[in-house]
Amino acid sequence: MATIPEALSYAVQCLQAGRLQEAEETCVNILQAKSDEAQAWHLLGVIAYQVGKPEMAVERIGRAIALQPELAEAHCNLGNALKEQGKLDEAIACYRRALELKPNLVEARSNLGLALQRQGKLEEAIAWYSRALELEPGSVETHFSLGTAFKAQAKLEEAVACYHRALELRPDFLEALINLGNVLLHQRKHAEAIDCYQRGLELKPDSAEAHNNLGNAFKDQGRLDEAALSYRRAIELKPGFTEAHSNLGKTLKDQGKLDEALACYRRAVDLRPGFAEAHSNLLFLLHFVPTYNAAAIGEECRLWNERYAEPLAKLIRPHANDSTSERHLRVGYVSPDFREHCQAFFTVPLLSSHDHQQIEIVCYSDVARPDGITERLRSYIDGWRDISGLGDDQVAELIREDQIDILVDLTMHMPAGRPLLFARKPAPVQVCWLAYPGTTGLSAIDYRLTDPYLDPPGLFDRFYAEESLRLPDTFWCYDPLTSEPEVSRLPALKNGYVTFGNLNSFCKINAGVLELWAQVMKEVERSRLVLLAPEGSCRQWVREVLGQEGIGEERIELVGWQPRRQYLETYQRIDIMLDTLPYNGHTTSLDALWMGVPVVTIVGQTVVGRAGVSQLNNLGLPELIADGPDEFVRIAAELAGDLERLSQLRATLRQRMQKSPLMDRPRFARNIEAAYRSMWQRWCAASKSSSSTPR
Secondary structure, three states: OOOHHHHHHHHHHHHHHOOHHHHHHHHHHHHHHOOOOHHHHHHHHHHHHHOOOHHHHHHHHHHHHHHOOOOHHHHHHHHHHHHHOOOHHHHHHHHHHHHHHOOOOHHHHHHHHHHHHHOOOHHHHHHHHHHHHHHOOOOHHHHHHHHHHHHHOOOHHHHHHHHHHHHHHOOOOHHHHHHHHHHHHHOOOHHHHHHHHHHHHHHOOOOHHHHHHHHHHHHHOOOHHHHHHHHHHHHHHOOOOHHHHHHHHHHHHHOOOHHHHHHHHHHHHHHOOOOHHHHHHHHHHHOOOOOOOHHHHHHHHHHHHHHHHHHHHHHOOOOOOOOOOOOOEEEEEEEOOOOOOOOHHHHHHHHOOOOOOOEEEEEEEOOOOOOHHHHHHHOOOOEEEEOOOOOHHHHHHHHHHOOOOEEEEOOOOOOOOOHHHHHOOOOOEEEEOOOOOOOOOOOOOOEEEEOOOOOOOOOOHHHOOOEEEEOOOOOOOOOOOOOOOOOOOOHHHHHOOOEEEEOOOHHHOOHHHHHHHHHHHHHOOOOEEEEEOOOOHHHHHHHHHHHHOOOOHHHEEEEOOOOHHHHHHHHHHOOEEEOOOOOOOOHHHHHHHHOOOOEEEEOOOOHHHHHHHHHHHHOOOHHHEEOOHHHHHHHHHHHHOOHHHHHHHHHHHHHHHHHOHHHOHHHHHHHHHHHHHHHHHHHHHHHHHHHHOOO
């Protein structure tokens, strides 16, 4: 008959070989012979942990420690079980105790790093991973964990090195391949990222995660058909994969397949009701769908607020800001797009023109890869806070500590927005602006900035959660951030035919828009169309829709994404821009006008469909605004038939822009500041009224 030490040794061998039932039976037999055998209780706890029963593991390992308090490995494994339950403070205490008892216990060092990383204490985590590697340089898992910590810190080169080292030690480490691919994708090294994912799929063809991430790489390259195939394959393998459903929705949106994209987002939210990001994507998408009016969009936004934001209302605390109405204000702007992004054409003119005698500006930047625009914007403002990698709770506390009076959301429900930060109400006054004219639906946001043309009083106000505060002239103040290229001579004079065009994101293109443009082209003999469209099935669809309307392929030129200089030069080949509906061109229309290309617009039934109304009225060109399809065709055809007028517009539009409110930086900044002051005065009055009310 085996002795207890022999039985314990055998149980350990079974455990290491994965024969858990045999190991458990051996430990039970030991305890029947000696009920206070600490090692047997410890091994039973480890077995419970491995079979997914952390509560039982805590109880059993706790008994082992009570019997043998100096058992370092038991303290470490108790930490593992507590970590699995999310009890990170208790787990960290266990790991630290294990290391007091046995300083060279590699597993305790590494797992302490993991627990600290989960708490967001990345520097401490990295230090403990490094200490673990000092003792065991060949620990694959520790190199991997160190890589994830560096990635979380946006130290991408260090993360890449760690993942490469892990893969040198274990070439078939699928998770390391996927994570390495993710970092390379973040670095925009698309070919290398794709190679990682494809190597991962060679190891495990049924890896839904690898297919999903491969889709991300294809999408980032503009290979939308391939991206959609990858996401669909991920969903086939893992039907409940919510991220893949959401990613497929993003790709279908970019392809202009809006109804299918909407179904993907709804499926993602159905599968995971707390998936606020997917639901935000859905809200933004609705603005592009022709069948959704202002009431329907507003209702969906209200439901979003009810589901995700209202539960956070309990976190809102009273604000202790000085309620002096005329004092110097602290205004915070929150955005992930303080970088080379279309938002910069509007943030640069505003932030560079604020009156710092009246307002102190702090930017909360969620930018993972700062660039030249980032540094330019930093030079204009008083305070800069890098919030990339910080959670909403942390950022909310930072904003409170900074005593921000007015907090401005520049992203709303667009990608990488932080609506749940605003739901925590870290500032006494909150306002949304710039992302798109519309509503967040958040009861915690007090105001939305707009203008009289986008939002005539009473037209849409009842569908907004926020109070509309109308700037006197324009929602936009634009700077192209370049003086080049120059405006060219009217292309029609050289070509002998008129070229219509539209370089908006393809998600604004729908069958109704193409059919309307086809009517214009049929009215204008020999006319051509230049249209931005992704490669692949999108282009085939455009040709089919226009072909059914009698517009041959020889009259259509499809272009892809271009660097900004090349994109602006494309306008040198366009005579007239035809606007989109239900979502007008916004930045794209301003780019066209800057390049001397007049925009013929049509009034939409939602605020995003009134951008052309606002921009053209601010330019003094209301005659280019159509109230309906027939008038749109007439205006565009008549303009195309008057080359003298077209030439005169082309020669003067840039100067007209520069002299208009659309490019008057000081005027726009003063209007914004007056709006902020009005908001603040109202808050101060309400605050004083509340404090003087008898209780």
